[in-house]
Amino acid sequence: MAQDETGEKKYVVRLSGEERAQLESMLSKDKHSAKTLVKAWILRKADVSEAGEGMSDGEIIEQLEASVSMVYRVRKQLVEEGFDAVLTRKQRSRPAVPRIFDGEKEAKLIALSCSAPPEGYARWSLRLLERKVVELAIVDAASDSTIGRVLKNILQPHRKEQWVIPPHADAAFVAAMEDVLEVYRRPHDPLLPVVCLDEATKQLMKETRPPMSMQPGQPQRVDCEYERNGTASIFMIFAPLEGKREAIVTERHTAIDYAHALEHVADVMFPQATKIVLVQDNLNTHKSASLYQAFAPEKARRLTERFEWHHTPKHGSWLDMAESELSVLSSQCLARRIRDIESLRAEVAAWVADRNTHQAKADWQFTTADARIKLKSLYGLPRSKRLNHATS
Template identity: 50%
Template sequence: MRPISYPISLSEEERNQLTVVVSKGKASARAIRRAHILLAADKNREGGALKEREIAERLGVHPNTVYAIRKAYTEQGLDGAVKRKKRVTPPVAPKITGEVEARIIALSCSAPPEGRSRWTLHLLANRAVELQYVEGLSYETVRQVLKKNELKPHLHKCWCIPPEQNATFVAAMEDVLDVYRLPYDADCPVICMDEKPYQLLDEARQPIPMKPAQPERQDSEYVRVGTCSIFLFTDPLGSWRHVSVREQRTRIEWAEQIRELLDVHYKDAPKIRLVMDNLNTHAIASLYQAFDPQTARRLAKRIEVHYTPKHGSWLNMAEIELSVLTSQCLGRRIPSIADLTIEMSAWEQARNLSQKGVDWQFTTEDARIKLKRLYPRFKN
């Protein structure tokens, strides 16, 4: 027999609180079970309090549990008997302080060790320990620090970075941007031109066709057939483009492409505004090297050239079309110029029929704000 029975005598307010707990079911299962025990052990309930063993059988608990809850109510009150006691844990000093985090960030932004092309999470964690930033560090902690500060040392992007405070770059950039803002003029359309080298490759072994649950398998070995040059012209506002392929990229090839553009595709246009990068072959002199003086002069008089600045090829809208051509058509092995011509002609026809254009939004006003560092600074 227990020396103290801890009788329960609930007030009307306490009974109402416990009734709400058991009826609404929003509390934890532990709190609801304890509320049922207190209500059953209440001397003021209708019919009187139940015995501990009877309560235990009804609620599926041990009699010692009923006794412990009665004791908790007597010593700690209603909240102490129903609610879970809050644990008080001593504060733990963070392992990664602001100073350590700053050192890890600086380390990730530095050059990787010799023999490594980039920092990895394990490499950063090990180096931080070697430098005695901390006694021990996991790569997961390093990952969280990098993610928090939006750092990605494993990635890099190729970008044409122009020189700062360069008047030559600015002049060419604003000239091209002004051309892009002109309304469409059929008598003087804006044509963007670009070219890229392409390597012809053949299969050393025939690929194995795709099967269910198995992709097409291509042998890693291939046969080098040669190289060629792809020329692309596009009229962004007219949603037109034309691609062709030549064996070489010389002044002669460029001049022949210009004659085809003027005499075949735009034979009725008195003049065209030609936007292109400033390669050595992209010059009016190439026309005189390829044709007789009369033909060269006739073609030259119909061209208004606008060069993109050096390190500013992104200003050429033809690069956008070349990027689409590469992803949609050229991402495979093509063995010959004849096959390449057929594939690119099919791509050109489909893209022209779909009337895909370029919605160029970048203006001179945007450049003077976002690319302010490129503009020379003048002293008053």
């Protein structure tokens, strides 16, 4: 036995012969939980009695691959609560919380998740299920995390973010980025609404054979063969502070289509606004010149002056909140085969109506101060100046 640090230990393990015999019996039978067996090994190796091994904490941790805190807790529990307390599972001080989803309610939840999703959605999400189980009075209340635990691998919502950021100093990027970030800091003003605009393309595909619907224990089966049926463009117009969006589906993606989208923003969505703060990416059609291609000069000038123009930097379209809204649309509604533009318009309209009904807003957290720290390589300043710049 070699334990130089025995006197320094606050919690010293010293076992009796009966306790050592009980440990040997436990370790030879191997009928206990892994955690209990690890505790038994810790006691055996830490025992400083004449028959014990008297190992230091470091030696125990190295041999058993246990954590420092676990070795400490075993020592402390032995001294304060006794030998049996270390090796006996602690009883609950309070009764277990009753399950929200019992057998019958769980079956209803699974059946609901296997049913067709609401119009405008390609699949059930945890948040949709959370809302629906309350509407159908399956349960009084449930969080999406609870539903996720119940369904386990049945639903697997994934979130993916992809950013493209220049790796070196770029003054033009920084200037445009800080301009947009300062726009997002403005307080809500109904007469000066902030509107983000972005576009996406959806390929239309017809089924060549009818899909086989989802059944319990069997996912929906879709034939690998399909028929191309053209493409359509979607203009996403998102007012993040109002929790309001419009999605205009067009056959093409031209300057004329863009001009008509701006006309919709100015004359239909926000006719009372004195000025509309417009945030968009740097696409070549995203200019006031597109208005002059589509309308008479008088109307083009009127619409141009209705907007306060702000552009995200090149490779910085992630700063446009409409792009995030398009990502949600893509995952919730468009991630399936849609046969024609009429069906696409109907599905997108249903999705937009549901999002607007629940006033889904954007909680933008990235600020100019964050950018000056996290993206400091873009500023091209020496480290000392960057730090001073970030705290100014």
